[in-house]
Amino acid sequence: MFSFSDTGRCVWVNGPVIVGAGPSGLAVAAGLKEQAVPFVILDRADCIASLWQKCTYDRLKLHLPKQFCQLPKFPFPDHYPEYPNKKQFIEYLESYARHFDINPQFNETVESAKYDEACKLWRVKTIYPNGCEVEYICQWLVVATGENAERVVPEIEGLQNFGGDVIHACDYKSGENFRGKRVVVVGCGNSGMEVSLDLCHHDAKPSMVVRSSVHVLPREVFGKSTFELAMSMLKWLPLWLVDKILLVLAWMILGNIEKCGLKRPSVGPLELKNTQGKTPVLDIGALEKIKSREIKVVPGIKKFSCGMVEFVNGEKLEIDAVVMATGYRSNVPYWLQESEFFSKNGFPKAPFPNGWKGKEGLYAVGFTMRGLSGASADAMKISKDIGKVWKEDLNQKKQKVPTHRRCISTF
Structure with missing residues (x-):
C-alpha cells in the first residue's frame, strides 16, 4: 500500500479487484480463497x-x-425448504462469506476503472461517503455488479402531477401500508405478479399494467419443479420441443391465460429467456387472483393526472398509489471505461457461455441471464483461470509488484 495524501491513496493489489459483493462476487472470491490467491x-x-x-x-x-441456486462448494443446509425465503437466503450468503473468510470493503463506490496500456495494469478509482478517494492498481479486474444494479423507472407523462405515492418495486416491502388503497402496479414480470398478489393479501386493490406479452408457467408440474423438469428434458430433447411441452403443460394446469388478458409471446419461454433474457413468470397464486378479478389486468399507461391514470385504450381509473415493477439494468457503462468486451447496455457482447472472459485480465460474472446457476458456473471458470496464471507467476518468480511501481501515481 502506498499513501500519498490525507484525501487519497494508492493501493497495489497482488491479485484481482472484484467489484460487487453479491452472490456472483462472493462465488469468485471463494474460488480464489481456495487457491490462496489474494x-x-x-x-x-x-x-x-x-x-x-x-x-x-x-x-x-x-x-x-x-x-x-446454491453457490460453488457450499450447499444449502438440509433443513432449508425447497424454496428458501429471503431471510434464509441472506443467512446462507452470510454463512458462505464466513466459511470462506471473505471480507468485502463496504461503502466504497467505484467511480471508474480503466486499463492502463502504458503499464499493462488496471486502475480502479473509488470514493467513500466522506470523500476519501482510493486508486487500486491490479492485474485482473472482475466485474460482478450484475444485471440488476440500477432500478429502471420509465418516464410517463403526468407522473409528476399524480400526487399519490410512487415507489419502485425495490422500495416495496409489503402491502401493509396500502390496505384499502387502489394501486397500479406497472409491470407483469415475476416482481409485478408477486407485488400484486401481496397487495391482495393485504386487502389493497391492485391493477396490473400489462403492456406486452408474457409467459406464465406453473412453478411446479405434478409436484416437480417446472425448471427442473425443463432441465431434465433438455438433456434429451431439442429446446423448441421442450418449449412446446412446457406450453402444453401450462395450458393443462393454468388454462388459457389469454382469457385473463395475458397474451403469450410467439417465441417459447426457454428460447425467449436465452435470446432476450426475459424470464417467464413462475406462478405462485397471482393467476387465480387475476381470474377472480381481485387483480385487475389493465393495458399500457397513456398518462397520469392528479389522483388518476389514463390507459392507452382511453379508460381512466382513480388510484391512490403506483408501484413501478419495471425492472433493473446493469450500471457497468457508468464506471467501466471499456468498449470491446462490454456492450452499451452493460452486458458482455459474447453470449453465454463465452461472456465471462475479456482481454487484459478483464472478467465478468453474473451477466449470463441464467440466474445463480449461470453466475456460479462463470465464477468457477474465472477463479480457476486467474488461479492458473497466479501459480505460473509464482513458479516463475515474476511477481508484478516491483516492476510496475513506477506506474503508480496519485490522483
Whole structure:
C-alpha cells in the first residue's frame, strides 16, 4: 500500500479487484480463497448482497429449487425448504462469506476503472461517503455488479402531477401500508405478479399494467419443479420441443391465460429467456387472483393526472398509489471505461457461455441471464483461470509488484 495524501491513496493489489459483493462476487472470491490467491472485493453498499437485503419485498422466496441456486462448494443446509425465503437466503450468503473468510470493503463506490496500456495494469478509482478517494492498481479486474444494479423507472407523462405515492418495486416491502388503497402496479414480470398478489393479501386493490406479452408457467408440474423438469428434458430433447411441452403443460394446469388478458409471446419461454433474457413468470397464486378479478389486468399507461391514470385504450381509473415493477439494468457503462468486451447496455457482447472472459485480465460474472446457476458456473471458470496464471507467476518468480511501481501515481 502506498499513501500519498490525507484525501487519497494508492493501493497495489497482488491479485484481482472484484467489484460487487453479491452472490456472483462472493462465488469468485471463494474460488480464489481456495487457491490462496489474494484479492480485494469492493461494494458501494454496507453489506453483502445489498440487492437481496435492501431492495426486495418481504414475501420473496427463491423461484427455483435450492439446488439450482446454491453457490460453488457450499450447499444449502438440509433443513432449508425447497424454496428458501429471503431471510434464509441472506443467512446462507452470510454463512458462505464466513466459511470462506471473505471480507468485502463496504461503502466504497467505484467511480471508474480503466486499463492502463502504458503499464499493462488496471486502475480502479473509488470514493467513500466522506470523500476519501482510493486508486487500486491490479492485474485482473472482475466485474460482478450484475444485471440488476440500477432500478429502471420509465418516464410517463403526468407522473409528476399524480400526487399519490410512487415507489419502485425495490422500495416495496409489503402491502401493509396500502390496505384499502387502489394501486397500479406497472409491470407483469415475476416482481409485478408477486407485488400484486401481496397487495391482495393485504386487502389493497391492485391493477396490473400489462403492456406486452408474457409467459406464465406453473412453478411446479405434478409436484416437480417446472425448471427442473425443463432441465431434465433438455438433456434429451431439442429446446423448441421442450418449449412446446412446457406450453402444453401450462395450458393443462393454468388454462388459457389469454382469457385473463395475458397474451403469450410467439417465441417459447426457454428460447425467449436465452435470446432476450426475459424470464417467464413462475406462478405462485397471482393467476387465480387475476381470474377472480381481485387483480385487475389493465393495458399500457397513456398518462397520469392528479389522483388518476389514463390507459392507452382511453379508460381512466382513480388510484391512490403506483408501484413501478419495471425492472433493473446493469450500471457497468457508468464506471467501466471499456468498449470491446462490454456492450452499451452493460452486458458482455459474447453470449453465454463465452461472456465471462475479456482481454487484459478483464472478467465478468453474473451477466449470463441464467440466474445463480449461470453466475456460479462463470465464477468457477474465472477463479480457476486467474488461479492458473497466479501459480505460473509464482513458479516463475515474476511477481508484478516491483516492476510496475513506477506506474503508480496519485490522483
